[in-house]
Amino acid sequence: MAVVDRLRTERTTFSVEFFPPRDDAEERVLWRAVRELEPLDPAFVSVTYGAGGSSRDRTIRTTGRIAQETTLTPMAHLTAVDHSVAELRNVIGWYAASGVQNVLAVRGDPPGDPNGEWVRHPEGLEYAEELVRLIRELGDFCVGVAAFPHGHPRSADLDVDADHLARKIRAGAGFAIAQLFLEPEYFLRLRDRLAARGCDVPLLPGVMPITTPRVLAKFGELAGVPVPSAIADQLLPLADDPAGFRQAGVDVVTRLCERLIAEGVPALHFYTLNRSKATRQVVAALGL
Numbered sequence: 001m002a003v004v005d006r007l008r009t010e011r012t013t014f015s016v017e018f019f020p021p022r023d024d025a026e027e028r029v030l031w032r033a034v035r036e037l038e039p040l041d042p043a044f045v046s047v048t049y050g051a052g053g054s055s056r057d058r059t060i061r062t063t064g065r066i067a068q069e070t071t072l073t074p075m076a077h078l079t080a081v082d083h084s085v086a087e088l089r090n091v092i093g094w095y096a097a098s099g100v101q102n103v104l105a106v107r108g109d110p111p112g113d114p115n116g117e118w119v120r121h122p123e124g125l126e127y128a129e130e131l132v133r134l135i136r137e138l139g140d141f142c143v144g145v146a147a148f149p150h151g152h153p154r155s156a157d158l159d160v161d162a163d164h165l166a167r168k169i170r171a172g173a174g175f176a177i178a179q180l181f182l183e184p185e186y187f188l189r190l191r192d193r194l195a196a197r198g199c200d201v202p203l204l205p206g207v208m209p210i211t212t213p214r215v216l217a218k219f220g221e222l223a224g225v226p227v228p229s230a231i232a233d234q235l236l237p238l239a240d241d242p243a244g245f246r247q248a249g250v251d252v253v254t255r256l257c258e259r260l261i262a263e264g265v266p267a268l269h270f271y272t273l274n275r276s277k278a279t280r281q282v283v284a285a286l287g288l
């Protein structure tokens with residue numbers, strides 16, 4: 001089923017994101033999380049796309065297995081990193097052949113150094129917008145794109161960034177998923193900027209339960225902005241109290257989600273880090 005159809009509900013729903021497992025042990029951990037989340041009926045489950053060949057094969061295999069062996073709606077991520085257009089066509093063909101109809105089209109970052117200079121493959125693509133077009137051309141795919149509440153680090157300013165997001169939507173994306181943030185205003189202003197550009201596709205906030213100091217640090221890395229001081233001041237004193245930190249971190253994220261639900265978001269997209277417990281806790285607290 002297409003993600004956009006799964007998002008057409010009266011009430012806020014949720015979706016989850018995994019990364020491809022690196023070995024058999026990680027694969028078992030991932031599949032435990034998949035099976036624990038399945039009865040909660042998430043709108044869709046996505047699997048990210050890595051930089052290396054074997055990790056890419058595992059994204060294809062994992063999304064295919066989710067399509068064939070579960071009741072869940074899978075979405076595969078795809079990037080333009082180190083791929084010619086011919087290779088991209090091939091991967092998209094594999095997705096279609098394994099029953100994956102939903103693709104998140106992201107450009108990706110230079111391998112090894114996300115902040116390094118982006119150099120496109122000589123026979124590849126420059127921007128995610130072109131990837132959206134390619135995927136749409138190749139079949140009946142539902143395509144999503146990435147959005148950045150704090151602006152993409154390479155964008156000159158928030159308005160230029162929103163212009164580029166609007167271009168991806170006009171190229172055929174049916175929805176967008178936002179990078180992590182902790183202050184809802186940034187997400188809501190991005191939604192306003194999109195609406196001002198005539199784009200009314202679903203915009204999903206990215207949410208990550210903050211369960212450990214390591215996850216908090218990862219949060220800052222992914223969001224591209226420092227953790228707000230009010231939240232750092234609340235959590236960091238609990239760094240040596242794992243249970244207290246976890247509870248406080250889950251509470252912070254639950255309050256953020258409550259605000260987003262009150263603002264009418266169609267779904268909350270959880271970065272699970274391949275574990276289900278914290279996501280299930282937040283989803284239960286929200287009554288989703």
Ligand SMILES: Cc1cc2nc3c(=O)[nH]c(=O)nc-3n(C[C@H](O)[C@H](O)[C@H](O)COP(=O)(O)OP(=O)(O)OC[C@H]3O[C@@H](n4cnc5c(N)ncnc54)[C@H](O)[C@@H]3O)c2cc1C
Pocket residue numbers: 047048049050051077078079104105106107108109126127128129145146147152153154155160161164167168177178179180206
């Ligand atoms: C929800 C989500 C999921 C992600 N999943 C993955 C994943 O699975 N694998 C992975 O490697 N990375 C992933 N990423 C990270 C992503 O690949 C990087 O953030 C990357 O730097 C930007 O990707 P993009 O699709 O936004 O690129 P683009 O939309 O191509 O934008 C890249 C930069 O170019 C600018 N730009 C865009 N179009 C134009 C244009 N026409 N002219 C001039 N400038 C333009 C943008 O403003 C931005 O600064 C994900 C990010 C998010 C938010």
